[in-house]
Amino acid sequence: MPVIRFVREGRDVTCYPGENLREVALREGVEIYGLKGKLGNCGGCGQCITCFVAVEEPVTGAATLTPRTAVEERKLLKRPENWRLACQALVQHSVIVVTRPQVALQDGDRRLAEAHQQLLPEGPTSWPVVEAPAEPEEGEATTTTTDEGLP
Numbered sequence: 044m045p046v047i048r049f050v051r052e053g054r055d056v057t058c059y060p061g062e063n064l065r066e067v068a069l070r071e072g073v074e075i076y077g078l079k080g081k082l083g084n085c086g087g088c089g090q091c092i093t094c095f096v097a098v099e100e101p102v103t104g105a106a107t108l109t110p111r112t113a114v115e116e117r118k119l120l121k122r123p124e125n126w127r128l129a130c131q132a133l134v135q136h137s138v139i140v141v142t143r144p145q146v147a148l149q150d151g152d153r154r155l156a157e158a159h160q161q162l163l164p165e166g167p168t169s170w171p172v173v174e175a176p177a178e179p180e181e182g183e184a185t186t187t188t189t190d191e192g193l194p
């Protein structure tokens with residue numbers, strides 16, 4: 044599975060290929076919002092531009108995230124090229140990101156260098172195969188619930 048390396052938080056988080064970066068961050072308790080975004084955000088619609096992340100160079104040479112969406116092209120016109128809206132980005136391969144890049148990263152050069160030194164798995168792999176539940180054998184008791192006999 045791809046790994047998202049959150050440099051500011053010093054955490055590696057695994058996810059499935061195609062997962063939304065914002066949703067993975069929220070699920071894992073990674074704070075992607077600054078004060079403005081905490082006070083109010085669009086919930087992932089690409090309208091509030093409070094979920095910035097800076098994406099470091101691809102580790103594997105492959106595209107780590109899906110390309111910028113049309114919304115991002117409009118909203119990020121005056122931002123650095125490696126900035127993305129987390130809510131618009133789907134993870135394809137392992138990636139290194141800096142959340143809230145508008146806030147200085149303390150000791151940033153050293154932390155970024157360390158983040159690049161430690162290898163990430165290449166990813167992606169496929170979603171797990173979920174096997175369908177087995178059909179009950181003929182004559183096998185099945186559990187059903189009814190409300191017969193209830194007062």
Ligand code: FES
Pocket residue numbers: 084085086087088089090091092093094128129130131
């Ligand atoms: S959450 Fe509003 S733009 Fe991403």
